[in-house]
Amino acid sequence: MPGSIQSIERAAVVLHFLGALSEPVPLGDVARMLALPKPTAHGILRTLCEVGFVVQERDTGRYALGTGLSRLGEALDPHLLRSRAVNWADGLAARTELEVQLGILTGQSVEVLHHVFRPDGSPQQLRVGELQPLHATALGITLLAFSPAAGRLHDLRLPAYTPSTPVTRIDLTRVVQQTFRRGWVLTDGTLRPGVAAVAAPIRHHIGIGVGALAVVGPRDRVIAAAGEPRAGIVDQVVAAADAISVHLQDRL
């Protein structure tokens, strides 16, 4: 097998071995059964524990397959994401006094998964379930920057909604790359004139973007005179998105 990497092969063997057993096993058994030196077996098991594919029982020190492996093929359930996000989205709306939207990638669009009204008592409508264009919204641009699936959308159409909508691939790529570097994006009237938004990614395992969180509002409530987001808004959005990311790891 030219070019194969021995440590990956061995890790696979260890995983198969653990998967074939119904009970956790001690290090010595793993090493003996697979004819590996103990330190090698130990190194492999430790690394697999760190990535969540193997767990070590606390009291016995024995090893077994971890849940990380079975979860590998599972997409994060969108409604679990919403449930985990509610408290933080509420807090974000309360602190910024802006409307909050949580979006996920659905086909070639952003789907609004969760929506919190601007807390000013004005009549508003729930936007949950609404589809928005990726290239013309802060949610969409954030998803394009952080979601692995969005990275493959080469045939995205880029219609103009306002004069500020990015309609060339170059413009869009520039703003997506900038978003990736900074970890947030500001859009100013890209979908509707006079409406601005700031968004940041919600990340799951190894930082993969599974959603985006945004505050949306009238331009002057979001943007300061110099064209930058008003003080504190970016920090609030990023902090809320990060808090949701952390709580996604909690037990179900």
Add this chain to the structure above:
Amino acid sequence: MRAYVAAIDQGTTSTRCLIFDHHGRMVSVAQHEHAQHYPQPGWAEHDAAEIWRNTLRVLPEALADAGLSADDLAAVGIANQRETTVVWDRTTGRPLARAITWQDTRTADLVEDLNRGPHADLFREVCGLTPAGYFAAPRLRWLLDHVPGLERRARSGEIAFGTMESWLIWNLTGGPDGGVHVTDVTNASRTLLMDIRTLDWDQRLLDALDIPRELLPEVRPNAQVYGECVVGLPGVPIGGAFGDQQAALFGQTCFEAGEAKCTYGTGAFLLMNTGDQIPTSEHGLISTVAYALEGQAPVYATEGSIAVAGALVQWFRDSLEMIRSAPEIETLARRVEDNGGCYIVPAFAGLFAPRWQPDARGVVVGLTSYVTRSHLARAVLEATAWQTAEVVEAMAADTGINFARLKVDGGMTANHLLMQSVADVLAVPVERPLVAESVSLGAAYAAGLAVGYWPDLQGLRDNWHRAAVWEPAMSDALRRRERAAWDRAVERTLHWVHDDDVAR
């Protein structure tokens, strides 16, 4: 500067600590679930020692999460699962039996005897409740009868009884070492032992159940400094306690007669403030204390109690293993357009409001080979919506007040499909406040009021903001048809339990 207030929400499934700022905005939350013990069909128990350990874990976690220390807290308030009954040894601090939870039906026979006996009317008159296995005192009686030596030791004053807030307050204030043994009026109003007018234990009721007074905590108003924490949050005053449903009513700032909310957690509970009027119900609602502030007349409420709401989702997850997390039920349910003709009536512990049928048990009806687990998921959610409709109707019939909208809170409000179906079956808009954790917010409000962190109720009202509204979108014809099918399904649950069935 003590800039924050904490709340401990000791719920049926978990214990959490939330920290709020002056605007009533949540700044952090920590949560741990505890084990549910079902030693026999119909029994449901918690380990009070585990709950206390979890409390000691969530307090520092919530502080750390917000980068705060106990010195930043002006007060802590407690909200708790109501009616769950624990007895403990005052010297060792150890619980003497598993706590019997509010979902437990083991006292059914005892309560039946009580209702046939000479005291049934006295209970109704003094505490405003018809004896039911749902309340705490029959559980206490059961413990006295079944835990060896308990009865004798209870009379000598060595033992303490409490619902969860009493247990936590006693432990937080030092336990065997000077712990304060108190309860609040809302929890006490759910025991069957408190006079709903004087807000104190009634000797006649104690005698009727032969419960030694030495066991009982002192009954206190909801917002009052009961003591100072010596562990958990050292130095922080405990400024209030509340049964969770009354806490949510307070957290939703329903301070005026006619204001109501429904909280969707393990069960679902619709409460309406009735002001200084003690409601009497012709339709299976419970009269209860909404809150009592120090030096003020108590405020009352009428309550429609639904035993099984989120618990049905939990059952769908844990017992049927149809989903891995509760929120996934929405994903599953959205795969189909309707319930496919399937209805689930979760009378797991009999039917609660408005029917109060202890001999009912759950049914799944309308099964055909067409029905998939997605239809079952719909039926699970619709069960909560229809049960809400039943208690809303009962309340309207009792009070003459028709809801123009319904305020909701609790973990299940994250489920949009459910909230939409609640709006659909009620035919009124459903609205969620900016803090879905109204239970915790209510407890925090009580504690904050007690120490002057918030000056008055009006200030709290200004913290209420609408976060979402679901508008009804179901045709009248469909609503009528579905309602008729639901009613037929409910009929199928009645009188399932027979005398010769063993203890179910």
